[in-house]
Amino acid sequence: MSKTGTIGDSVFRTILIIFAATIIVIVVAMIAMMVQNSLPTIREFGLGFLTGRRWQPASDIFGALPFIYGTIVSSVIALVLAVPLSLGIAIFLVEQAPQKIARPIAFMVELLAAIPSVVYGLWGIFVLAPFIRSYLGPVLQSYLGWLPLFQGRLTGIGMLTGGMIMALMVTPIVTAVVRDVLEAVSTTQREAALALGATKWETTTIVLGNAASGIAGAVVLGLGRALGETMAVTMVIGNSPQISSSLFEPAYTIASVLAANFAEATDKLYLSALIEMGLVLFLVTFIVNAFAKLLVIRVARRSGAH
Numbered sequence: 001m002s003k004t005g006t007i008g009d010s011v012f013r014t015i016l017i018i019f020a021a022t023i024i025v026i027v028v029a030m031i032a033m034m035v036q037n038s039l040p041t042i043r044e045f046g047l048g049f050l051t052g053r054r055w056q057p058a059s060d061i062f063g064a065l066p067f068i069y070g071t072i073v074s075s076v077i078a079l080v081l082a083v084p085l086s087l088g089i090a091i092f093l094v095e096q097a098p099q100k101i102a103r104p105i106a107f108m109v110e111l112l113a114a115i116p117s118v119v120y121g122l123w124g125i126f127v128l129a130p131f132i133r134s135y136l137g138p139v140l141q142s143y144l145g146w147l148p149l150f151q152g153r154l155t156g157i158g159m160l161t162g163g164m165i166m167a168l169m170v171t172p173i174v175t176a177v178v179r180d181v182l183e184a185v186s187t188t189q190r191e192a193a194l195a196l197g198a199t200k201w202e203t204t205t206i207v208l209g210n211a212a213s214g215i216a217g218a219v220v221l222g223l224g225r226a227l228g229e230t231m232a233v234t235m236v237i238g239n240s241p242q243i244s245s246s247l248f249e250p251a252y253t254i255a256s257v258l259a260a261n262f263a264e265a266t267d268k269l270y271l272s273a274l275i276e277m278g279l280v281l282f283l284v285t286f287i288v289n290a291f292a293k294l295l296v297i298r299v300a301r302r303s304g305a306h
Contacts, residue, residue: 031282038276040269049276055241057261062273064280066241070159070251071284074233075226077163077247078170083219085167086174093175094182095204106179113172121235124165129156129236132164137248152246155238160247162237166229170222177221181214182207213297220292227285230255254281 035042041049041062052063089109093102133156144150185207193203208215238250239260254277265271 031279034275034279034282038272038279040272041276044269049273050280053243055257057265057267057270057273060267060269062269063241064254064277066243067252067254067257067277068280068284069243070162070237071227071253071255071281074159074163074166074237074251074253075223077160078166078226079219079223081164081167082170082174082222086171086178086218086222087215089171089175090178090182091204091208093179095200095207109172109175111172112168113176117169117229117232118235120165120169121232124161124232124236128164129161132156132161132248148245149247152244152248154248155250157236157238157250158246158248159237159244159251162233162251162253163247165232165236166226169229169232170225173225174218174222177218178211178215181211181218184214185210216292216295220289220295223288223292224285227281227288228255229253230259234259254278254284 045052045062049062050064050068052061053065054061054063055066056062089105093106097105133154137154137156140150141154189206189210190203193206198206233253234256237253237256239252239256240250241252241257242249244251258274258278258281261270262274265274
């Protein structure tokens with residue numbers, strides 16, 4: 001190899017290292033900024049900030065537990081609703097639908113991902129909330145009212161509405177990724193399964209098994225979107241810092257409290273509490289994604305073993 005080529009490789013490798021290190025520097029800088037600006041509430045409340053259930057800025061009382069609860073529960077609702085729907089759509093588009101039907105449906109699914117979140121929020125206020133209040137809520141209470149999850153007032157604004165809006169926003173992302181993963185599975189596996197006498201459904205289950213790690217990754221991506229969603233959820237979740245077992249009751253998420261209160265935070269302790277909330281959201285997202293990454297690795301190893 002010539003001297004010029006060696007120098008070129010060294011320069012190229014150095015540039016790539018700088019680009020990769022930039023991401024680490026940005027993340028560390030963000031954490032350092034949030035920790036530094038959170039010090040007043042960290043010194044004032046300590047771990048009690050994470051376990052506190054009262055949020056009263058006028059009295060300098062700040063507890064993050066209702067917001068952590070609202071973020072996790074609404075995200076779980078979104079995944080429970082979105083993942084089966086997304087898998088069904090992706091399987092239909094890749095395995096069942098002819099091209100003349102699959103292309104328009106795929107385009108509509110991708111179009112859902114391009115809709116601004118505030119439009120989802122408006123749709124939630126004027127369409128979804130009245131539907132839950134007048135139709136879905138009474139049905140759920142009639143058949144499942146013995147469960148604490150479906151008790152309480154029916155206003156149409158609450159945790160369930162926020163979770164359903166999230167599910168609608170997560171669905172196109174998960175669907176698009178799962179569809180790409182299924183299309184990446186070699187056609188020879190499908191042909192081999194059919195040649196051995198497998199039915200269409202049995203062939204699909206084989207394809208799903210080979211795509212398990214990619215599907216898990218798609219779910220993780222959807223979860224990340226749900227955890228950080230702000231505007232649409234703020235408009236329909238009710239924005240009440242409380243912990244209730246009922247999905248019909250108003251709630252609050254970390255992203256929502258940041259969006260709704262940051263402009264009003266003129267007091268130093270109040271501003272510090274909001275920044276610490278952002279730090280909590282960052283840590284929750286980091287922990288969830290780290291756990292999900294381990295799950296993806298485990299699924300990939302298990303599917304590879306089979």
